[in-house]
Amino acid sequence: MIPLQPPRRLIDVEIDGEAVRVPEGSTILDACHSAGKDVPTLCYGDTLTPKNACRVCVVEVEGARTLAPACSRKAEQGMKVGTDTERARQSRKVVLELLGSSVDLSTTPRAAEWTEEYGADPARFGDDAATVEQPPKVDNDLYVRDYAKCILCYKCVDACGEQWQNSFAISVAGRGFDSTISTEFDAPLTDSACVYCGNCVEVCPTGALSFKTEFDMRAEGTWDESKQTETTTICSYCGVGCNLTLHVQDNKIVKVTSPHDNPVTKGNLCVKGRFGYGYV
């Protein structure tokens, strides 16, 4: 007696002049993916509700006054979308320049590639441009918070909050440029509500949150993703059956993630699954 899902109509949209059909309710980003278009994203998370924070995924919708964030705007019947128009490119360029001038994007996957692609010049605001530079917070043995790399996408806050973990250990503090992601009263993690599930690290797009193993190996210069294998297996602890992706370098587990499309975990783990591999 499973209730039938209401049937989902297919709607026609045009992406860069190319016709695609997507199920009703899909976002423009989904339509772009099915058309094989590569649209940059930062604050978008496949397991999270769109936050519309970073504006790097903006596209031009014909007839619309403003650019639309592809990750949250729903595709509509007959919509004509330009992903690579002059306006969209210009907007992405400025976004990348503003982020690149104030935040350390050195560990953000593809940031360098996009900067070049859009001709962004983060240095153009001069040497005295404001930055969020600060020393990394290393207050426990499991993960590190390096807010010099934080673009304030809020994904970690949502993952820790009611979208997944419901621990509410972190939130946004402050206003404007001085906003930060913070524990209650900016206390160390060990005095916060954190349960070390690492689900915030799982969604962080820039490496501002990283596992201590990765942080230490990067500092030593031994972190080498080209030498790593990724194998998805099942957690060794309780009977829930969470899927773990083990990142292995030199026959050692260096990082544990979880597949986002898995029906059991949806990309989430607990402290044991994420960190409890020390014994192998």
Added chain:
Amino acid sequence: MSYDRLTHPLVRENGVLRKASWEEALEVAAEGFRRNIERHGPDSFAMLSCARSTNEMNYIGQKFTRVVIGTNNVDSCNRTCHAPSVAGLSAVFGSGGGTSSYQEVEDTDVIVMWGSAARNAHPIFFQHVLKGIHNGARMFAVDPRRTGTAQWADLWLGLNVGTDIPLAHAVAREIIHAGLHNTAFIERATVGFEEFKESVEPWTLTAAEQVTGVPAEAIRELAHAYARADRAQLCWTLGITEHHNATDNVRALINLALLTGHVGRYGSGLSPLRGQNNVQGGGDMGAIPNRLPGFQDILDPKIRERFEGAWGRPIQPRYGRNLTQMLEGMAEGEVTTCYMIGENPVQSEADSLACIKRLSMLDHLVVQDIFLTKTAQMADVVLPASAAWCEADGTFTNSERRVQRVRKALEPPGEARDDIWIMCELARRMGHDWHYDGAEEVWNELRSLSPQHHGMTYQRLAELQGIQWPCPSEDSLEPPYLHGRLWESDPVKRGTPAPFAVLRHSPPVDLLDEEYPLRLTTGRRLDSYNTGVQSSGFPSPLRRGETIEMCPEDAEKYGVVAGEEVRISSRRGSVIAPVFIDPGLRPGLVFMTFHFPDEVDVNSLTIEATCPIAGTAEFKAAAVRVEKLVKAG
């Protein structure tokens, strides 16, 4: 402390374990088994198979026991946790698995978490519960402790330890008296309602309040919410099963689902949450004394015949010994040799001192593990194994019956070898020339013998991210919930009706008195696991070691403060641990884990009063006293 991995075989010589070659260790292991079978027959052998190893390993383990040795004495630590759930569910529905899927808990109206600290013990399952709560479901937590789960509940029913049956009976009586039972379902799909109705009649809300300590109004609210819901999920964990009458506890909960028709439909069901990654699979694979692979009854001659045909050896037409009976058999000299794979009963069994004594009476003990555990230190032969979840290929089966692929990511350290390789080598030395070209070949043999796994090829398991049993066909999938047949209008399709159980309240065996006035209950913490052998290997910022948790009122009564070391004594043993104040406990109730047995052997306090049906010990209810330490001098 953290353990080092075993990297080479060990053999006992002149009382000490020394390094040995694989050749020698396997020969000594096989010789000991042969010797005991010749002297005392195959039933002197017992195997404890590993609930954390793969389905494939468990299949080979039970086949080794039944074919190479010729006995049904095979069991796993399943016995210490969820055997009562399997016994209860299979007695009612003919199948021992939980009836629902995780997704259903997100799409239900009422969630009852009974004796389940899932927020900490099954965190990712609890995320599904939280989705359900955010979607509008009401959640009820039934637990003596105000746990992390209870903190998310609409209503917490803090019952006295071991009064689950009175509470369930009062809920049932209230449902019946309010006319909220599902008469159509009861008439068509169940038997024994009249007797059941009569048996719960004495349990008025007031009577239950006196025994359980739960206010009558709260019991009434749970009863009405559960019965009125379109869909309701009833989930439980070890708070139900680690009791001397655990199978009855499980049956008491199943009665509620039968009464209201909350089973066999999408969103309505019964979910025991399993505590070990493959405890479901171990049982499904036949690594239990009463079932063949595919949970098929060993007493059915037709089923035995099929396995005998495939395996080429007669199977004993009777149940073997379960873990509890194995330990008894050791004491009586009837079990003289034991092959223990990945189990640490010396530290995980209730009344651990008695367990050590029994194991030491064995003529020949072979332990196959990844660590030199306390149990392995007692062995005659220690065989270093690979860690199943990351050093072997195969499958695990989770609490929602989902079979998922396990993949090898690491090479095992030193000379440690795959479990299946080790068992095949032993089989060969005992006259059975077994060859398996990898785990998939084992799985395909299992698929040919187990109809409920038949449709699960490795390829499909990978493509579909796991498949829930039953899956008889390679072309289609069954619904995510079990027992939809109970709702068929055709009596033939409906099949055997589900029986209500008539049960009696039986309070915990370890009675409270002036000398032992406090009720000790045990459980898990978020960042640690069981005997701590695995989880001690990572630097958790949450870990604070073993403590005795008590409420502020009791701390004041006994004049102790947080952090102060105290002596905790039961009728069996005594340990020392620091005090931790937890306002979530009620006066008279104290809590400890069993994660740090090397520092504090909590299971020297617990009682080995076992469930007569399933053999599970009453870890959840010991009588203790707490005393201040007297300063020396």
